[in-house]
Amino acid sequence: MQQIKVGISACLLGDEVRFDGGHKRSAFCQEELGRHVEFVKLCPEVGIGMPVPRPTIRLEQHEGETRAIVPKTGEDVTDRLIGFAERAQGHLTHISGYVLCAKSPSCGMERVKLYDPVNGHARKEGEGIFAAQLRQRYPALPLEEDGRLNDPLLRENFVMRVYVYASWQQLPDPLSKADLLGFHTSLKLLLLAHNQDAYRALGREVAQMQEVTTQARTEYIEKVMAALATPATRANHTNVLQHIQGYFKQHLTAPQREELTDSILSYRKGTEPLLVPLTLLRHYLREHPSDYLSGQRYLNPYPKDLKLRYGI
Known part of the structure; x- marks a missing residue:
């Protein structure tokens, strides 16, 4: 890139x-x-x-x-x-x-x-x-x-959007339906965290699209960036974290499930930053690989050394 x-x-x-x-x-x-x-x-x-x-x-x-x-x-x-x-x-x-x-x-x-x-x-x-x-x-x-x-929330949100938009710019032109679907799939959890209505609407639009015309391409990315422009709420982040947690349900021991649940709820209450449950989830993803989760930008939206999720 x-x-x-x-x-x-x-x-x-x-x-x-x-x-x-x-x-x-x-x-x-x-x-x-x-x-x-x-x-x-x-x-x-x-x-x-x-x-x-x-x-x-x-x-x-x-x-x-x-x-x-x-x-x-x-x-x-x-x-x-x-x-x-x-x-x-x-x-x-x-x-x-x-x-x-x-x-x-x-x-x-x-x-x-x-x-x-x-x-x-x-x-x-x-x-x-x-x-x-x-x-x-x-x-x-x-x-x-x-x-x-x-503002930590606005800072994180801006940098995340920059990296999403940069990835979009690297896609081929003209854009195939397969390329669009792959890009959209990588954004699903980010969209879910930021705007649930847009998450559902864009999913339907991409699924129904027969051909990625120039107009469709432009309208799609404008809708994506508009959806991501509002910082994700703590409640929506919690929803996504619990969604990811479900992928590991069959792989974790009871103490591990309890630790992860406690971490997510602590984030929800504001006593721990988002980074804490995310670190646990990334650890379990390394132990129990999932192609779908590994491709989700939500888990690694930008370079880690920017430390943007430490304060949110």
């Missing part, structure tokens, strides 16, 4: 490109995730020729449309930022995710200040111009903000 590429706001890798000449270096991205992915860094403001340092940009609502305005001069740079997103597509063709700088009028995913130009009042309801372009051009692409990556 080729090295995974992830887009990122340049300031998050320590580049001093912010309006004040500073940066917002993300230790997680640079020191941990960076061991496993190749970052493709961009700064939209620098990309449209603005200097460092530079006058601030803010989002304003004009006749129901969000515009990026330089308050000091009144210059509207919206179209230039959209043009940059268009030009950047060549660099972003093979990325499997994107980490954006929070609160930025270009890169913020959500809750960016949106100003009323008449009274100057702001509501935290905006989306950065470049971030909006990414979402529109690449609907299935995992997106996340640096600030939200401080």
Whole structure:
């Protein structure tokens, strides 16, 4: 598998490109995730020729449309930022995710200040111009903000989605029904943990699909990534853990079954992290192999040294 590429706001890798000449270096991205992915860094403001340092940009609502305005001069740079997103597509063709700088009028995913130009009042309801372009051009692409990556659940969820999407990108094109079925089978327990309705619906769609058209391929991965975008609940994880436990029912001794049950219930109560019952299940899988379970991304969704399931 080729090295995974992830887009990122340049300031998050320590580049001093912010309006004040500073940066917002993300230790997680640079020191941990960076061991496993190749970052493709961009700064939209620098990309449209603005200097460092530079006058601030803010989002304003004009006749129901969000515009990026330089308050000091009144210059509207919206179209230039959209043009940059268009030009950047060549660099972003093979990325499997994107980490954006929070609160930025270009890169913020959500809750960016949106100003009323008449009274100057702001509501935290905006989306950065470049971030909006990414979402529109690449609907299935995992997106996340640096600030939200401080939340263990959101961090784990984002990295998991990056690895799922990267695996999808490695599938052949055109895609055979067998290849689609194999990929979907590997996701079953992940989908069950994140969205039970999508798990059932996508299973029916794949089973009934006669031919994997370009449209069907696109719709499938968009639905998968939408389903995985919401972090799995403790209750849903418990359901999946108990589901996996059933595969070992005939192989374990009574004390082993009791230990595994106690571990799963302790996770359910919040007294142990997810890693504890998963470690037991992986141990039993080595002792009692199952091709189906071995192929499930739920058990090994990303490199273990990222330690993302220690805190959830």
